[in-house]
Amino acid sequence: GDSVTQMEGPVTLSEEAFLTINCTYTATGYPSLFWYVQYPGEGLQLLLKATKADDKGSNKGFEATYRKETTSFHLEKGSVQVSDSAVYFCALKDRGSTLGRLYFGRGTQLTVWP
Amino acid sequence: DGGITQSPKYLFRKEGQNVTLSCEQNLNHDAMYWYRQDPGQGLRLIYYSQIVNDFQKGDIAEGYSVSREKKESFPLTVTSAQKNPTAFYLCASSMASEFLFEQYFGPGTRLTVT
Numbered sequence: 001g002d003s004v005t006q007m008e009g010p011v012t013l014s015e016e017a018f019l020t021i022n023c024t025y026t027a028t029g030y031p032s033l034f035w036y037v038q039y040p041g042e043g044l045q046l047l048l049k050a051t052k053a054d055d056k057g058s059n060k061g062f063e064a065t066y067r068k069e070t071t072s073f074h075l076e077k078g079s080v081q082v083s084d085s086a087v088y089f090c091a092l093k094d095r096g097s098t099l100g101r102l103y104f105g106r107g108t109q110l111t112v113w114p
Numbered sequence: 115d116g117g118i119t120q121s122p123k124y125l126f127r128k129e130g131q132n133v134t135l136s137c138e139q140n141l142n143h144d145a146m147y148w149y150r151q152d153p154g155q156g157l158r159l160i161y162y163s164q165i166v167n168d169f170q171k172g173d174i175a176e177g178y179s180v181s182r183e184k185k186e187s188f189p190l191t192v193t194s195a196q197k198n199p200t201a202f203y204l205c206a207s208s209m210a211s212e213f214l215f216e217q218y219f220g221p222g223t224r225l226t227v228t
Contacts, residue, residue, distance in 0.1 A: 032215065043118075043204055043219035044157075089156065093215060100145045100164065100208050101172070102217055106156035 002027045006090045006105035013080055013112050021075040021108045023064075023090035031092040033057075033066055033073040034102065038087045047075075047088070051095070080112045116141045118220035120205050125225045127199075135190045135223045137205035144210045146188035147217065150174060151202040160203075163188055164210065192225065199227045 007022040025031060032051045036044040048057030053068035062077045073090060090105040118139045127133045139146065145164045149157040159172030163182040177196025182188055188207075192199045205220040 036219075041222075043120075043221045044206075044217075045219070046216055049216070100210065100215065100217075101147065101159055101162055104157040106154065 002029075002031070002092060002094050002103045004090050004092055004103055004105040006088075006108055008106070008108065010109040010111060013110070015082055015112055015114050016079045017112075019075070019077040019080045019084075019110070021088055021090075021110070023073045023075065023105060025071050025073065025090075025092050027071075027092055027094055029094040031094050033064070034091040034093070035062070035064055035073070035075050036089040036091060036104075038089065038107070040086075044089065080110070082112050082114050085110055085112045118205055118207055118218055120203075120220035120223050123221065123223060125223055127225070127227050129227055130194045131227075132191055132193050133199075133225065133227075135192065135203055135205075135225070137188045137190065137220060139186055139188075139205075139207045139218075139220075141207055141218060142185070143207035143218070144185070145208045146182070147206040147208075148172075148178075148180065148188070148190045149204045149206065151204060151222075157204065160190065192227075199225060201225060 003026045034049045035047040037047045038044045048059040050057040050066035056065045064073050064075045087107045089107045091102045121136045147162040148160040158174050161180045163169035179191045204222045206217045208217045
């Protein structure tokens with residue numbers, strides 16, 4: 001079945017450090033891939049997405065490239081800020097399915113110190 | 115402003131009582147979803163609905179029930195049969211379109227049962 005595996009946290013960085021959060025997936029079809037962010041006490045917000053191989057999603061300085069050959073969608077940011085502290089979720093939707101459900105990873109807690 | 119509202123933000127109940135969580139959206143989305151979030155476990159799908167008067171069980175439907183009588187509303191009832199109901203509950207909605215697909219999330223309801 002479909003599933004997402006992302007690196008376990010927590011991840012602690014100093015401001016302006018480089019961030020990578022790894023995400024790999026297993027899918028029976030040809031999935032679309034997403035990164036969501038959750039700030040404390042809130043719901044999830046879509047950060048970026050990619051719908052086909054080699055697509056790069058980007059938003060607010062974050063980037064992720066859909067790599068079909070390695071079944072990966074790693075999240076990166078060149079210089080993190082304190083305001084980036086949140087929980088990040090990788091997710092997939094199987095495009096071969098008519099059902100709209102998402103499969104989520106367990107989330108990675110990021111804390112950025114000034 | 116278009117969006118998803120969940121109420122209340124915090125809910126307290128005694129063990130053995132049923133409780134209903136509200137979810138309303140004004141995005142004109144066809145599909146709606148309920149997730150449960152526990153620390154370190156990511157999001158798990160409880161129920162989802164793609165059209166009015168139709169819904170499907172997700173991965174952890176036992177002890178929960180839903181209804182979809184109106185397009186904009188998808189209430190979740192946590193019954194006394196749910197063994198560990200204390201959690202953060204998130205409602206989401208999406209369009210049915212494959213290429214415009216994005217799940218929008220509400221702010222969540224934190225349920226505590228004692």
